[in-house]
Amino acid sequence: MADASEQAGKLEMKGISISFPGVHALKNVDFAAKAGRAHALIGANGAGKSTLMKVLSGAYDHYMGEIRMDGAIADIRNPRSAKDQGIQIVYQEVDTALIPNLSVAENIMLEHTVRGMKGRHLVRWKEMHAAAQSVMDRLNVSIPTRKLVQELTLAEKQMVLIARSVSMQCRYLVLDEPTAPLSSSETEVLFRLVRLLKSEGVGIIFISHRLPELYEICDDITIMRDGMLVVSDKLANLSQEQVIEHMLGAKLEGQFPSRVGRIGDIAFEAIDIHDAGKVDHVSLSVRSGEIVGIAGLVGAGKTELCRALFGASDTASGELRLGGKRIAAHNPHLAVRSGLALVPEERRREGVFVEESVGANLTAVSLSRYAAKGWGSWLSAARERIAADSVVQSLGIKTPNTKALVRNLSGGNQQKIAIGKWLLADAEVYLFDEPTKGVDVGAKRDIYELVAELAARGKCILYASSELSEMMGITDRMYVMYDGAIVRELATADTNEEEIMLYSTGGLRT
Ligand SMILES: Nc1ncnc2c1ncn2[C@@H]1O[C@H](COP(=O)(O)OP(=O)(O)OP(=O)(O)O)[C@@H](O)[C@H]1O
Ligand SMILES: [Mg+2]
Numbered sequence: 001m002a003d004a005s006e007q008a009g010k011l012e013m014k015g016i017s018i019s020f021p022g023v024h025a026l027k028n029v030d031f032a033a034k035a036g037r038a039h040a041l042i043g044a045n046g047a048g049k050s051t052l053m054k055v056l057s058g059a060y061d062h063y064m065g066e067i068r069m070d071g072a073i074a075d076i077r078n079p080r081s082a083k084d085q086g087i088q089i090v091y092q093e094v095d096t097a098l099i100p101n102l103s104v105a106e107n108i109m110l111e112h113t114v115r116g117m118k119g120r121h122l123v124r125w126k127e128m129h130a131a132a133q134s135v136m137d138r139l140n141v142s143i144p145t146r147k148l149v150q151e152l153t154l155a156e157k158q159m160v161l162i163a164r165s166v167s168m169q170c171r172y173l174v175l176d177e178p179t180a181p182l183s184s185s186e187t188e189v190l191f192r193l194v195r196l197l198k199s200e201g202v203g204i205i206f207i208s209h210r211l212p213e214l215y216e217i218c219d220d221i222t223i224m225r226d227g228m229l230v231v232s233d234k235l236a237n238l239s240q241e242q243v244i245e246h247m248l249g250a251k252l253e254g255q256f257p258s259r260v261g262r263i264g265d266i267a268f269e270a271i272d273i274h275d276a277g278k279v280d281h282v283s284l285s286v287r288s289g290e291i292v293g294i295a296g297l298v299g300a301g302k303t304e305l306c307r308a309l310f311g312a313s314d315t316a317s318g319e320l321r322l323g324g325k326r327i328a329a330h331n332p333h334l335a336v337r338s339g340l341a342l343v344p345e346e347r348r349r350e351g352v353f354v355e356e357s358v359g360a361n362l363t364a365v366s367l368s369r370y371a372a373k374g375w376g377s378w379l380s381a382a383r384e385r386i387a388a389d390s391v392v393q394s395l396g397i398k399t400p401n402t403k404a405l406v407r408n409l410s411g412g413n414q415q416k417i418a419i420g421k422w423l424l425a426d427a428e429v430y431l432f433d434e435p436t437k438g439v440d441v442g443a444k445r446d447i448y449e450l451v452a453e454l455a456a457r458g459k460c461i462l463y464a465s466s467e468l469s470e471m472m473g474i475t476d477r478m479y480v481m482y483d484g485a486i487v488r489e490l491a492t493a494d495t496n497e498e499e500i501m502l503y504s505t506g507g508l509r510t
Pocket of ligand 2: 049050051176410411412
């Protein structure tokens with residue numbers, strides 16, 4: 001046994017294995033993190049990153065292997081014992097961890113009030129808001145503590161969860177894809193906080209699919225593939241290319257697909273779309289077979305525009321035309337009937353039915369195509385399964401079969417389901433809102449290919465993203481949004497990332 005000083009400030013997981021029906025999710029995984037250091041945990045969608053961290057945070061009691069803190073065995077089998085060890089986790093699915101109709105302060109101080117009450121059903125509101133405020137101050141974020149969580153953006157919800165974690169005893173903080181919904185300035189705020197916590201001796205475990213940012217804050221890295229440990233090392237010893245190679249088990253060839261097919265005439269037009277305070281008199285058009293980007297920073301109004309186009313906002317006005325004819329899209333149901341499809345940003349809330357099966361989700365928007373027309377319903381069920389299988393194949397969705405519940409898939413694979421269901425829907429206009437958030441580099445390529453294939457089939461594509469490389473890599477043309485309005489139209493071949501950034505930040509407004 002090594003002496004105590006060597007063991008202090010060390011968290012170790014040894015030989016961790018866990019299975020779920022049909023899935024051997026973790027196979028004998030070793031993992032170690034240290035106080036005061038940030039450790040990147042990397043791997044493709046479904047590799048087992050979230051599951052490993054759920055084991056650490058006491059979400060499961062049926063795993064094999066052991067967890068040690070400072071050298072001593074810590075029998076973590078429930079969330080309470082993990083928290084008692086100072087292990088805090090901010091889950092990938094932020095919505096599931098918050099109570100939407102309670103205030104920011106109540107959500108931050110949730111555990112304290114629940115634990116502190118002990119029969120005393122008295123909450124000192126003033127104190128609670130003050131305590132929540134001081135946590136926010138420490139994090140350098142300004143969200144009014146009296147605001148209801150349901151009114152927050154995804155980025156703000158994330159901040160509330162981090163605030164809750166650091167308000168408690170926190171020796172190790174696990175952040176599962178914290179930056180996926182954040183803008184670059186919000187990411188900077190988070191990174192400042194990570195550095196602060198590190199300097200206070202907190203160990204950070206950081207899961208992200210954005211590889212470049214790992215190099216900004218992480219000291220160590222562990223790479224997983226197919227439920228197994230591949231490499232554990234100091235991050236400085238590995239290049240980005242090497243990280244990708246380890247996680248995919250192969251080299252990544254050309255990120256963006258080459259395009260085939262012809263761009264036709266203007267097919268889809270949106271005229272004077274307005275949604276007070278969110279979308280500012282936007283008009284745009286898309287040709288058949290054309291991929292048109294909606295560029296802009298997080299918060300520029302891209303999501304609001306997509307929702308307005310799709311009839312998902314009650315307060316939006318304006319006119320839509322498809323093939324020269326006015327179409328009705330006052331609500332999502334009508335929009336789908338009119339040939340529109342939206343792959344939304346907040347997939348868990350809007351994109352998928354997590355309590356339903358993979359198959360049911362994939363065929364949900366195209367049911368009429370499989371409904372038996374006088375034939376036995378078993379036939380339509382069989383057709384449905386074949387269709388669902390084909391999407392699982394083409395997007396490489398990691399699931400034991402199409403009967404598995406979407407809730408049990410990894411975050412990135414849920415995203416692929418949200419996209420995949422529209423492939424069977426056969427729409428004319430596809431609205432993609434940040435479709436590659438939270439998917440690994442290999443799956444990103446699958447999604448780009450799919451978008452390109454839809455365009456090659458003559459569909460109209462609107463592609464909203466804050467990633468400049470995607471704007472340059474996949475679009476033919478783009479509109480840049482700033483503060484709810486389109487400030488510039490750019491032909492992709494004639495622009496560059498710097499120019500897009502200039503207009504995205506409100507520069508040279510015309
Ligand atoms: N409760 C569960 N029931 C069944 N299968 C599960 C469960 N939890 C995880 N899995 C499976 O375990 C595997 C690993 O999932 P996990 O969520 O850990 O992946 P991940 O590395 O976090 O991926 P992502 O980058 O997409 O978030 C997946 O195949 C997933 O479907
Ligand atoms: Mg995950």
